[in-house]
Structure formats: C-alpha cells, structure tokens
Amino acid sequence: MTDFYDNRRVLVLGGLGFIGSNLTLKLVDCGAHVTVVDSLAPGLGANWFNVQPVRNRIRVVVSDLRDADRLTALVRSQDVIFSLAGRVSHIASMRDPLIDQDINCRSQLSLLESCRQHNPAARIVFASTRQLYGRPRYLPVDERHPIAPVDVNGVSKRAAEMFFTLYHKVHGLHTVSLRLTNTYGPRMNLCGFGQGFMNVFLNRALTNSRIDIFGTGLQRRDFNYVDDVVDAFLLAGQDDRLDGRIFNLGHADHASLLEVVRLLQRHADVDFRCVPFPADYAAIDVGDYYGDFSRFHEATGWQPKCDLAQGIAATWRFFDQHREWYLESEHDSGVRSVQRIPAASTRD
Amino acid sequence: MTDFYDNRRVLVLGGLGFIGSNLTLKLVDCGAHVTVVDSLAPGLGANWFNVQPVRNRIRVVVSDLRDADRLTALVRSQDVIFSLAGRVSHIASMRDPLIDQDINCRSQLSLLESCRQHNPAARIVFASTRQLYGRPRYLPVDERHPIAPVDVNGVSKRAAEMFFTLYHKVHGLHTVSLRLTNTYGPRMNLCGFGQGFMNVFLNRALTNSRIDIFGTGLQRRDFNYVDDVVDAFLLAGQDDRLDGRIFNLGHADHASLLEVVRLLQRHADVDFRCVPFPADYAAIDVGDYYGDFSRFHEATGWQPKCDLAQGIAATWRFFDQHREWYLESEHDSGVRSVQRIPAASTRD
Structure with a gap:
C-alpha cells in the first residue's frame, strides 16, 4: 500500500493539525514529497511540534484556505491532495456559522475549482464527518x-x-470523501473545545482534574485510532476505483463514555462525575452513534487494527511524554510552539 | 388567505425579478407594506418595469445579499421575509461556482443569522428548486x-x-422552503440563459426566430404559472404549522417541450428544430421531471389553478403588449429600464 507514495508529490491541507500531521509523518516515511498547508488558526489544533520529527523533510506553507490564489498555486503539479483543513467544532459552528461555512464548504469548492482548472489529474481526498447524519435513526449507521x-x-x-461528488461526475476529477467518526490518538488537540469529548477527557486526566461527563455517560460511540484513519486516507489517495464515492469509517467495537473513562483510569488517577448537558450542547447532541464501514472495507480491505484499550494506552504514552506541547491554552499553542520549535525555517 | 397580509411588513429579496415582482404586486394588493431588495445584477431578471404598477407604493433598496450589514438592517421589524433573490442558472453555476455558492448558500445563512439575532419572530420563506433532486429515479418526484x-x-x-431547516430546529426560527419547478408567466426574464427553456422559447417566438430544442423534444416537465407560485408563497408566509418543513410545488399535468412549442404556435408564427445538446447542457440535463406536490396540498390546500394552455396565453398577452421592456440583451435590461422608468425616486 505504501509503495504508491514513494516519490509522489502530496499536498496535506491542515497538515499541522491532528490527523493531518499523523498523515504527514507517514507520508514522509513512505518517501513522499510533502507540502503542508496550515493556517495556524488558534484553537484548531495546529501545532509545530506535531511535525517535529520530519520538520526538515517537508515544506510548510502558512496560508488560509480562503486565500484562493495561494491555494491555486499550491495545487499545481501535486499527485495527491488530502483536504483535512477545517473547523471541527460543532459548537463553534453554531456560534460563528459563516466562518464555518467559508472554511468547510466554500473553500472546498474553491479547491475543487483550482484542481479543475490547473490539476485535473490529481487525486483529492476529503475529510468529511459522521456529524452530517444527525441523530441516528438506526444503528450502525451506513452511508444510506x-x-x-x-x-x-x-x-x-x-x-x-x-x-x-459533483466535480467527479461532471468534470471527471478524482475525488473521494471519507466520513470520519471519533478519531483519537497522539497529536490530537487537547485544548480545543466542541470537538468531541476524548480530547477533553485526556486533558483532564493529564492535569489530574475531574472529568465532567455530559448526560448519563452511557451514550455509545465508535472510536478510530489515528493510525487506522491515516491508513484509510492512504488507501483513498491511491485508488481511482473510489472516484466520486463516499465512505464511512468506523469501528466494530463501540464503547460508552463511561468505558472510555474506565480505560483512562488504568493510566491516570482521574475522578469523574455525570452532569447535565449545557443547553448549547444538548441542542446538537446526537445520542448513540456507531457506523457501518463495510462499504469501505469491501472496496479497499480497510479495517481498524487498533482496539480502544490499545489506542488509549498508546495515546496516553505519547501525551504523558510530550505534555508540555499540548497543555497550553488553545490561543497560545500554535504561537508558542512556533517560537520554541528548533530552527528549520519555514520555506514557502 | 390574503387578509393575513393587510398592514403586514414584508421584505421581498429579489423583488425586482420574475417571481419576486409578481409576489410584490400581489402583496401590495393585499395591503402589505413591502420593501423590495434587489441587486439589479445583470442577467438575473431584475427589471424596474416589473414593479411599475406599484412603484410609488413600495420601498426599493438596491443592495446585494452579500452585504450582510445592509441585510441585517433590513430584516429588523419585518413580519414576513421572502427569500427569492439568487442565481437560477444551472449553466452559470458551473461556469462561476463560487458566486453561485456565495449568493445561493452563504448569503442565505447570513440572512438566517441576521434574523436569529435581530428578528427571530419573522416568518421566512425560501425559494428552493427541484434541481437538487438531479436526474429523477422515479416519477413523480416527491420530497423523499x-x-x-x-x-x-x-x-x-x-x-x-x-x-x-436547521435554524428552525435549533433556534426556533419560522422557516419554510418551497422547491420550485419550471415557473413561467408575465415578467419572467426573457434574456437570461441557463434558466430553463420557456424563457428562451418565448423570446424566440416574440422575435420570430426559430426555436432550437435540445434533444428530442419529448422530455417532459411540469410547469407552474407564476400566479399559482405566488399563491404558494403567500400561504407559506402565514402558516406556522409549516415551520422547518420543505415542500415541492408542481403541476398534475405535465407536458413535453414539443407540446410547449405547439401551444406557443397558437400565438406566434414560430418555427422549430431539434438539435443535439451542447456539451455543458448535456452534462447537467436531468431528463424527464415532474413533481408530486401532495405534501403541500395536504398542508395548505394549495393546488395550481392555471393550466398550461391558459398560462401560455396569458404570458403571451403580457409580453406581446410589453415586449419593449423584455427583449433587450441581458446586460442592458436592468440599466436601461432604470433610465426609462417614470420618476418615483429610489428610496432607501
């Protein structure tokens, strides 16, 4: 699978963020020539430390997706484009809907237009979300x-x-969308809010604070360890048979929030309590969710390799070792990391 | 039905355009205090002559929907808001996708935000389109x-x-969406392109030019005469039971393009021929379409009163009498009409 990326030119939008940086590390390992684009917007998880291991082997461009001219220049001559930049906070999207719309929707259309005009041969993988299903009418949730x-x-x-999908059907672009469920693992943004609960729980456990669980704690989710999600992106980025299609990721094992806390308690001495949902969270809570990823499994053979206990253990080890880079307040993290990260100037 | 609007304050976005102006005339007739907002963008059908009969009884604001501050000021203290401004050309949306996205999507979100913050009690009716179904998988097409x-x-x-829908569910706004099918009648834009074929056929018939039918001419459509569509908007604007819902309009009688030409030939000595689809039209053609409007009928009692032969006759009479205002090139029509329209200054 990974031979495909040897010597390929790959663009990772949002490559300083959680999933984008893990993908970048793997791509470099596979021999790809990676250009990372990131806006370093506060609170979205961009962190220079995320790419520290490959800092001298990648090109990093600090740019906002909304800068369409810049984006156009960057998509030229790329073989594969991973579109992972965006806002992931459901709560923030309700408080500031137009920014969410600009970045998560309009800029994606702008990216597609740039590719149509300047690089129609590229493969483009879009990071979508299970959030668009809303409250599940049945479980597990499939793409229908x-x-x-x-x-x-x-x-x-x-x-x-x-x-x-449209740009594949009408213009023949090589696009594919993956609907991500709860992804967790090393390099996730521990200081963002409204991006699920795993990052909040981890933050609490690392700082020995009490975890507040909204609701009963019995609500169930499926969790993908980030390495499994990276594998899914690598598969999606190399297979023209997936063109124009949309796939769920997911995990056959699902767990309640309480079970997640119990697994964290294997590593940290952390207390918890159940509290009522704040009003703005209650309005957009979806209850139980777990997805059916058999469509993607049948198309590519992909399935998660990491179970929740293993994943939480690995995640804990990473953050326990590097906590200084991840426990700053959300507004400082990007900037402070820039100042502290070892040399290797930003090339553009 | 129409008593509701007596003395109400009503905002019509796109009120100088085809459907917006017909709605405005009817609202004034019902005793409403109407403010029209229109960008006068070339090619979209805005025409001062459309509101000439009520020119001194309405307030007209020339503004683009993308001007969010202006919009916010305008939505305050309105009882009902009809959102009819937008781009309707499918072809233009493919050539200039970001403008389509800005006006048809982002500006609508901006409107909703303005209402949420400054006028949450208003009723808001959105003009949607059957185009979002794509190529029908079954006929007639219902909302499922x-x-x-x-x-x-x-x-x-x-x-x-x-x-x-979301702003109703989460914020309690009084929203409803109507999915329009092919609407025709007096005041339609005869010089726009990519807005269906009826306007093109009418233009040809009025100028004694030959009609080119793309394809076999056997493709079927349902047609709503604009007065019936205006009635649908008036109903949707006064009934809180419709909140958060989406409804098809439509017509139980559908007709082929050839049948439309035959009806036009009752009034005009116009020739036609069938020609192959141009490539950009072929890519987005949807084949036969006609819709099931029983959901809206059951909710409101609405059904079309005008059949196609009557509607085409009435449309022909209007344009035959006022052809000078509607047969200019698309880029001139708005401007020239402004210059020629009798006094009554634009108040803002």
Whole structure:
C-alpha cells in the first residue's frame, strides 16, 4: 500500500493539525514529497511540534484556505491532495456559522475549482464527518442513512461532500470523501473545545482534574485510532476505483463514555462525575452513534487494527511524554510552539 | 388567505425579478407594506418595469445579499421575509461556482443569522428548486426522493435549505422552503440563459426566430404559472404549522417541450428544430421531471389553478403588449429600464 507514495508529490491541507500531521509523518516515511498547508488558526489544533520529527523533510506553507490564489498555486503539479483543513467544532459552528461555512464548504469548492482548472489529474481526498447524519435513526449507521445535520458544521461538510461528488461526475476529477467518526490518538488537540469529548477527557486526566461527563455517560460511540484513519486516507489517495464515492469509517467495537473513562483510569488517577448537558450542547447532541464501514472495507480491505484499550494506552504514552506541547491554552499553542520549535525555517 | 397580509411588513429579496415582482404586486394588493431588495445584477431578471404598477407604493433598496450589514438592517421589524433573490442558472453555476455558492448558500445563512439575532419572530420563506433532486429515479418526484444535484446550483440550494431547516430546529426560527419547478408567466426574464427553456422559447417566438430544442423534444416537465407560485408563497408566509418543513410545488399535468412549442404556435408564427445538446447542457440535463406536490396540498390546500394552455396565453398577452421592456440583451435590461422608468425616486 505504501509503495504508491514513494516519490509522489502530496499536498496535506491542515497538515499541522491532528490527523493531518499523523498523515504527514507517514507520508514522509513512505518517501513522499510533502507540502503542508496550515493556517495556524488558534484553537484548531495546529501545532509545530506535531511535525517535529520530519520538520526538515517537508515544506510548510502558512496560508488560509480562503486565500484562493495561494491555494491555486499550491495545487499545481501535486499527485495527491488530502483536504483535512477545517473547523471541527460543532459548537463553534453554531456560534460563528459563516466562518464555518467559508472554511468547510466554500473553500472546498474553491479547491475543487483550482484542481479543475490547473490539476485535473490529481487525486483529492476529503475529510468529511459522521456529524452530517444527525441523530441516528438506526444503528450502525451506513452511508444510506438519511442526512439530517443538527449543526452548521454538518451542513457545511455535507455541501462540500456534494461538491466533491459533483466535480467527479461532471468534470471527471478524482475525488473521494471519507466520513470520519471519533478519531483519537497522539497529536490530537487537547485544548480545543466542541470537538468531541476524548480530547477533553485526556486533558483532564493529564492535569489530574475531574472529568465532567455530559448526560448519563452511557451514550455509545465508535472510536478510530489515528493510525487506522491515516491508513484509510492512504488507501483513498491511491485508488481511482473510489472516484466520486463516499465512505464511512468506523469501528466494530463501540464503547460508552463511561468505558472510555474506565480505560483512562488504568493510566491516570482521574475522578469523574455525570452532569447535565449545557443547553448549547444538548441542542446538537446526537445520542448513540456507531457506523457501518463495510462499504469501505469491501472496496479497499480497510479495517481498524487498533482496539480502544490499545489506542488509549498508546495515546496516553505519547501525551504523558510530550505534555508540555499540548497543555497550553488553545490561543497560545500554535504561537508558542512556533517560537520554541528548533530552527528549520519555514520555506514557502 | 390574503387578509393575513393587510398592514403586514414584508421584505421581498429579489423583488425586482420574475417571481419576486409578481409576489410584490400581489402583496401590495393585499395591503402589505413591502420593501423590495434587489441587486439589479445583470442577467438575473431584475427589471424596474416589473414593479411599475406599484412603484410609488413600495420601498426599493438596491443592495446585494452579500452585504450582510445592509441585510441585517433590513430584516429588523419585518413580519414576513421572502427569500427569492439568487442565481437560477444551472449553466452559470458551473461556469462561476463560487458566486453561485456565495449568493445561493452563504448569503442565505447570513440572512438566517441576521434574523436569529435581530428578528427571530419573522416568518421566512425560501425559494428552493427541484434541481437538487438531479436526474429523477422515479416519477413523480416527491420530497423523499434522493438528493443528487447535477450542478453547483443544486448543491448550493440544498445546503441553504438545510440551513433553513436547521435554524428552525435549533433556534426556533419560522422557516419554510418551497422547491420550485419550471415557473413561467408575465415578467419572467426573457434574456437570461441557463434558466430553463420557456424563457428562451418565448423570446424566440416574440422575435420570430426559430426555436432550437435540445434533444428530442419529448422530455417532459411540469410547469407552474407564476400566479399559482405566488399563491404558494403567500400561504407559506402565514402558516406556522409549516415551520422547518420543505415542500415541492408542481403541476398534475405535465407536458413535453414539443407540446410547449405547439401551444406557443397558437400565438406566434414560430418555427422549430431539434438539435443535439451542447456539451455543458448535456452534462447537467436531468431528463424527464415532474413533481408530486401532495405534501403541500395536504398542508395548505394549495393546488395550481392555471393550466398550461391558459398560462401560455396569458404570458403571451403580457409580453406581446410589453415586449419593449423584455427583449433587450441581458446586460442592458436592468440599466436601461432604470433610465426609462417614470420618476418615483429610489428610496432607501
């Protein structure tokens, strides 16, 4: 699988963020020539330390996706483009809907237009989200499940997905969308809010603070360890048979929030309590969710290799070792990391 | 039905355009205090002559929807808001996708945000489109039909619809969306392109030019006469039971393009021929389409009163009498009409 990327030119949008940086590390390992684009917007998880191991072997461009001219220049001559930049906070999307719309929807259309005009041969993989299903009407949720987003983020992502499919059908671009579920692992953004609960729980465990679980704690989720998600992106980025299609990721084992806390307690002396949902969270909560990823499994053979206990253990080891880089307040993390990261100037 | 609007304050976005102006005339007739907002963008059908009969009884603001501050000021204290401004050309949406996205999707979200913050009690009716269904998988198409837009316009409109539904569910706004099918009648834009074929056929018939039918001419459509569509908007603007819902319009009688030409030939000595689809039209053609409007009928009692022969006769009479205002090139029509329209200064 990974031979494909040897000597390929790959663009990772959002490559200083959680999933983008893990993907970047793997791509470099595979011999790819990686250009990372990241806006370093506060609170979205961009962190120079995320790419520290490959800092001298990648090109990093600090740019906002909304800068369409810059984006156009960057997509030229790339073999594969991974579109992972975006806003992931459901709560923030309700508070600031137009920014969510601009970044998660309009900029994706702008990316597709740039590719159509300047690089129609590229493969483009879009990171979508299970959030667009809204409250599940049945479980596990497959791709035929009705689309009924409960927040602006879900609408924006759904519209972007439709653009990716459309640009394949009408213009023949090589697009594919992956609907991510709860992804966790090393390099995740521990200080962002409204991006699920795993990062909040980890933050609490690392700082020996009490975990507040919203609701009963019995709500169930499926969790993908980031290495499994990276594998899914690598597969999606090399297979023209997936063109124009949309796939769920997911995990056959699902777990309740309480079970997640119990697994964290194997590593940290952390207490918890159940509290009522704050009003703005309650309005967009989806209840139980777990997805059916058999469509992607049948198309590519992909399935998660890491179970939740292993994944939480690996995640804990990483953050326990590197906590200084991840426990700053969300508004400082990007900037402070820039200042502290060892030399290797930003090339553009 | 029309008593509701007596003394109400009503905002019509796109009120100088085809459907918006017909709605405005009817609202004034019902005693409403109407503010029209229109960008007068070339090619979209805005025409001062459209509102000439009520020119001194309405307030007209020339503004682009993308001017969010202006929009915010305008939505305050309105009782009902009709959102009819937008791009309707499927072809143009493919040539200039970001403008389509900005106006048909982002500006609608901006409108909703303005209402949420400054006028949450208003009723807001959104003009959506059957285009978002794509190529019908069954006929007639009801609202449960899969959404598979074949052009950017369809994606933008679908995303906007989802925002309207979402803002009802999460914020309690009084929103409703109507999915329009082929609407025709007096005041339609005869010089725009990519907005269906009826306007092109009418233009040809009025200028004694030959009509080119793309394809066999056997493709079927349902047609709503604009007065019936205006009635649908008036109903949707006064009924809180419709909140958060989406409805098809449509007509029980559908007709082929050839039948439309035959009806036009009752009034005009116009020739026709069938020609192959141009490539960009072929890529987004949806084949036969006619819709099931029983959901809206059951909710409101609405059904079309005007059949195609009557409607084409009335449309012909209007344009035959006022052809000078409608047969200019698309880039001139708005401007020239402004210059020629009798006094009554634009108040803002």
